[in-house]
Each structure stands twice: as C-alpha cells, then as structure tokens.
Amino acid sequence: MSTEAAHHGSPTASEGEKAFDPKLLVFCCNWCSYAGADLAGVSRLQMPPYFRVIRVMCSARVDPEFVLRAFERGADGVLVAGCHPADCHYIGGNYRTRRRIALLKMLIQQFGFDPERLKLEWVSAGEGEKFQKTIVEFTNTVKELGPSPYRGGV
Amino acid sequence: MAHREARIRAALRTVDGERVRWLLGKKGSLTTTGNVFGEIVSEQRYDVVVQKAASVELERNLLLQEMETGPKTIHELHETTNIPKTELVKHIIALKRWRLVEQVGMKGQSPQYVAVPRK
Numbered sequence: 001m002s003t004e005a006a007h008h009g010s011p012t013a014s015e016g017e018k019a020f021d022p023k024l025l026v027f028c029c030n031w032c033s034y035a036g037a038d039l040a041g042v043s044r045l046q047m048p049p050y051f052r053v054i055r056v057m058c059s060a061r062v063d064p065e066f067v068l069r070a071f072e073r074g075a076d077g078v079l080v081a082g083c084h085p086a087d088c089h090y091i092g093g094n095y096r097t098r099r100r101i102a103l104l105k106m107l108i109q110q111f112g113f114d115p116e117r118l119k120l121e122w123v124s125a126g127e128g129e130k131f132q133k134t135i136v137e138f139t140n141t142v143k144e145l146g147p148s149p150y151r152g153g154v
Numbered sequence: 155m156a157h158r159e160a161r162i163r164a165a166l167r168t169v170d171g172e173r174v175r176w177l178l179g180k181k182g183s184l185t186t187t188g189n190v191f192g193e194i195v196s197e198q199r200y201d202v203v204v205q206k207a208a209s210v211e212l213e214r215n216l217l218l219q220e221m222e223t224g225p226k227t228i229h230e231l232h233e234t235t236n237i238p239k240t241e242l243v244k245h246i247i248a249l250k251r252w253r254l255v256e257q258v259g260m261k262g263q264s265p266q267y268v269a270v271p272r273k
Contacts (some may be wrong), residue, residue, distance in 0.1 A: 064169040069163050099178040106208045107165050
C-alpha cells in the first residue's frame with residue numbers, strides 16, 4: 001500500500017541523522033470529512049501518525065487565524081477537509097472555505113511558506129479511502145518540503 | 155516574535171479587507187463572463203492580480219498597524235517593517251488618498267504620519 005512510503009520513506013528535505021517527523025493539522029468538518037476520517041480508522045486503513053485532527057462543524061468554521069496560528073506555533077502543514085461542493089450541510093460553507101484557502105495560500109507565501117503546506121480537500125463520509133490517500137500524499141509532500149520556516153526550515 | 159505577531163495581525167486584516175475579498179468573490183465572473191466592459195481575465199492574470207493585491211494589502215496593513223501606535227516617519231516605518239522606502243512612499247500616498255493616514259507634523263525634515271482611527 002502507498003502508506004509504506006510514508007512510514008518508511010527516507011528523510012528528504014532534512015537529510016541528516018534525525019528523520020523529519022512533520023506536524024500536520026487536519027481540520028475536518030463534522031458532517032462529511034470527520035465521518036470519512038472515522039471510516040478510514042474503522043476500516044483500519046494505514047496512515048502516517050503525524051497528523052492531529054480537529055473537528056469543526058463546517059470547513060467554513062476554519063478562521064484564517066486558525067491556519068496562521070497553526071503555522072506560527074510550529075505546524076508544518078495544515079489540511080482543511082470539507083464536504084464536496086454542493087454537499088455542504090450549511091448549503092454554501094465549503095464555497096466560502098474554497099475562497100478563503102485560495103487567499104490564505106497566497107498570504108502564507110508572504111510569510112515564506114510554500115503554498116503546498118496548506119491544502120484543501122473534499123472528503124465525503126463514505127470516502128475513508130480518499131481520506132487515507134489524502135493524508136499519505138500530504139504527509140509525503142510536507143516531508144519533501146521539510147520543516148516549516150518557523151521551525152528552522154526553509 | 156513581535157514582528158511575526160504584527161505580520162499575522164496584518165494578514166488577518168488583509169483577509170478581512172474589502173479589496174481581496176471582492177477580488178476573490180468576483181473570480182467566477184471575471185474569468186468567465188468578464189468585467190463591465192466585457193473583458194475576460196485569464197486565470198493566470200487573475201492569479202497575478204490577486205497575489206499582488208494580497209501582497210500590497212499585507213504591507214499596507216502592516217504600516218497602518220505601526221502608525222496606529224503613534225506618529226511615524228518613513229525612516230521609522232522602514233526600520234520596523236523592512237519595507238523598501240520607495241515602496242513605503244507609494245503606500246503612504248495610497249493610504250493618504252483613501253484617508254487612512256494623515257500627516258500630523260514634522261520630525262526634523264521628515265513628515266510624520268499617523269493612522270486615522272477606524273470607525
């Protein structure tokens with residue numbers, strides 16, 4: 001399975017004695033993505049252990065401040081997972097999130113962060129496998145990028 | 155650390171600001187049906203415009219925050235924000251035009267600017 005790459009992959013950006021374990025923050029919406037994450041867990045799909053999930057009622061609840069504070073406090077990557085477009089429990093929350101994340105990607109570049117460190121993904125309640133795949137891919141991306149500039153990386 | 159905090163505050167003001175919010179909200183219409191003159195903006199051009207707007211707004215908000223603490227000269231603003239003086243002057247002109255800052259006096263031969271309190 002593709003998780004192998006994440007678990008046993010060689011340290012990339014921070015080549016050295018110590019492997020780089022990224023700190024990832026995942027915001028999941030209560031109605032879709034959190035259920036998707038739950039399904040991935042119940043299905044015992046293997047995922048790298050570097051992420052922490054925060055459940056929010058809607059992906060639109062993710063204030064830009066949350067993302068900026070996360071980076072400020074040492075997160076190497078932030079993933080926002082929400083319902084697919086048109087599936088939002090609150091009608092249009094995910095559309096707002098999409099705009100907001102687009103802007104935040106531009107803003108974090110001004111702080112010296114690679115925009116790849118922030119990701120938005122649509123994960124429905126039945127997409128446990130997609131959640132797992134997203135986490136694996138995101139972990140690998142952040143590993144390639146190395147530690148956050150606020151943690152001494154570039 | 156204080157500089158980082160100031161940048162974060164400025165970024166949050168930028169996100170809340172009218173300019174970038176308007177640009178983001180208009181993406182669909184600007185890139186498909188076009189503006190009021192029927193001019194359609196390409197996705198690449200749109201990205202450049204939003205990127206530039208976000209960058210400029212971030213710097214202006216940073217300057218506004220500095221000037222909210224008291225009157226500042228261009229030199230003082232340059233020292234605290236590291237924004238090039240040529241860019242600073244452009245920002246100050248724009249902020250004055252929008253009546254967000256005003257000149258309050260002189261420090262030696264340099265004019266001092268202060269942010270107009272927000273309503």
